[in-house]
Amino acid sequence: xxxxxxxxxxxxxxxxxxxxxxxxxxxxxxxxxxxxxxxxxxxxxxxxxxxxxxxxxxxxxxxxxxxxxxxxxxxxxxxxxxxx
Numbered sequence: 001x002x003x004x005x006x007x008x009x010x011x012x013x014x015x016x017x018x019x020x021x022x023x024x025x026x027x028x029x030x031x032x033x034x035x036x037x038x039x040x041x042x043x044x045x046x047x048x049x050x051x052x053x054x055x056x057x058x059x060x061x062x063x064x065x066x067x068x069x070x071x072x073x074x075x076x077x078x079x080x081x082x083x084x
Contacts (some may be wrong), residue, residue: 005070008080010058011039014046022070028055029066035083056082 004021011018018039022031036053040046055064058080064073075081 005075005077005079007075007078009035009039010080010082011043011047012082012084014039014043016043016047018042022075024071025069027067027069028064028073031055031070032064032066032083039083054084056084058082 003025004023006019006021009018009020010016016039020035020038022035026034032053032055035055036047036049040049056062057064057074064075064081
């Protein structure tokens with residue numbers, strides 16, 4: 001699994017956390033869309049899939065640049081992110 005990393009996604013809207021693997025070669029905006037869809041499915045539809053979903057660093061509180069790839073961001077194995 002050299003092309004994926006393990007992260008923890010916190011979703012405040014539904015008060016839930018998910019442990020997932022994400023691809024490091026995808027851009028942040030693609031990963032955010034994938035995570036939004038996955039969280040919606042995992043929550044039984046309690047999280048509405050939004051086109052403008054944003055991924056934030058839990059450590060800094062800042063949004064990730066949607067044009068960066070995961071490997072070019074500071075997301076690493078074990079990182080915690082927030083999906084809004």
